[in-house]
Amino acid sequence: MKQRSNQPQGDRKNTIPLSLRRIGMVLLMLIAVAAVAAAQQLPGYRGFVNDFAGVIEGREAQAMEQLIAGLQQATGAEIAVVTVQSFAPFGSIEEFGVALASEWGVGRAGEDNGVVIILAMQEREVRIEVGYGLEGALPDGRVGAILDQQVLPAFREGRWGAGLNGAVQGVAAFVAQEYDVDLSSLGARAPRTAAPAQTGPDGIEIILFILVLFFGGGRFFWPLLFISRRRGFFGGGFGSTVGSGTRSSSTFGGSSFGGFSSSGRGGFGGGGASRRF
Amino acid sequence: MKKYTWLIVLGAILLVVIAGFSWYVGQRNSLIALEESVNGAWSEVDNQLQRRSDLLPNLVATVQGFATQEQQVFSDIANARARLAGAGSVGETAESYEQLQSAVSRLLVIVENYPELRSNQNFMRLQDELAGTENRIAVARQRYNRSVQTFNARIRMFPGSIFANQLGFVAREYFEISEAAREVPRVQFN
Secondary structure (H helix, E strand, O other): OHHHHHHHHHHHHHOOOHHHHHHHHHHHHHHHHHHHHHHHHOOOOOOOEEEOOOOOOHHHHHHHHHHHHHHHHHHOOEEEEEEEOOOOOOOOHHHHHHHHHHHHOOOOOOOOOEEEEEEEOOOOEEEEEEEHHHOOOOOHHHHHHHHHHHHHHHHHOOOHHHHHHHHHHHHHHHHHHHHOOOOHHHOOOOOOOOOOOOOOOHHHHHHHHHHHHHHHOHHHHHHHHHHHHHHOOOOHHHHHHHHHHHHHHHHOOOOHHHOOOOOOOOOEEEEEEEEEO | OHHHHHHHHHHHHHHHHHHHHHHHHHHHHHHHHHHHHHHHHHHHHHHHHHHHHHHHHHHHHHHHHHOOOOHHHHHHHHHHHHHHHHOOOHHHHHHHHHHHHHHHHHHHHHHOOOHHHHOOHHHHHHHHHHHHHHHHHHHHHHHHHHHHHHHHHHHHOOOHHHHHOOOOOOOOOOOOOOHHHHOOOOOOOO
């Protein structure tokens, strides 16, 4: 009660109507709550291999880390391997995948060349989440082939580390091929009967990518927001509410501005493939 | 003394006018930016829907090679595609997308009866593309709805509500689909 009676005085000084400030405050609080809630649901990034479920042997983790480091050095593309006991409270591994990948921002900003490999033990599901920039090198069909041939056979025998290693090897092989580098010495290998280079939608994908680049990109609208925020003398209270809203929401799974990451990291749009095993 | 008073009053009025104008410009620009972000998010939904629609003839052709007697579903899909292509508003698009979705899930049920089709490499790849596109639509839809929410809240709430109307900003429509159509079709190869 005390706080409430104090507020109007503060408002008068700032020449901003009370209702306006209240709305702004409520919005800010909601955003803060949402951001905290989202941060609690998602585990923090540890490194290339994030074995939260504790199912990968040290030797295998090392092999994966080596290959990913080599890939990153040669191409700039980045892979993150994640194991969790469960992806709850998210509804599906796809939702969890996009949220986690966007939160971590795997891959380089502007190139969006990140891949996240997720294994959920309880649900017995595995997903490879592909960033925008690698959707050409890794169309969903190819990702599916990697899962079918290099991951699931090992998973069926309970060899989790070996299966994930297979996924890293398959992804690395296609990415290396895209960037025209050879990583076979580090263990990169493609599935034997992988999809041919150009399946139906690939040509369209390039056009789509360009379209998205022009129309869908958060980066291009973000500066506009920034300008408007700076211009108004008294728009500050409100403009900044909008600004922080877009930023915090884009960190948990992409707001309207998360089409490409506005936070300056790799962006994800839901490409990839999942399997139950 | 009197001179100064006048100057101060004049200055204060000028300041208020400039501040008011600047505030107005700021509000207007941020509304424009928000509306553009809604448009951008929608074009992404549209792209993904188009991509989804473009995949289907390939899928139908593959299934047709195995299941020749299922003509009804094939024509349903063709009709739903045409309707989606002709959809104008967001609501129409959502509705025709749902129809397409139900036709596709009927097709996938049929596929269950053809084991040799399910193990077909080409079909498996198409299934993955289909599921992936489905997921992209889900992500794009979510981002679009979120941007609409921000925009609509802005133009309905004070102070945006004062001039949103006269500047021609109209509340945008959410892309809403039923629970059934939200399901991502899942592939299970064992």
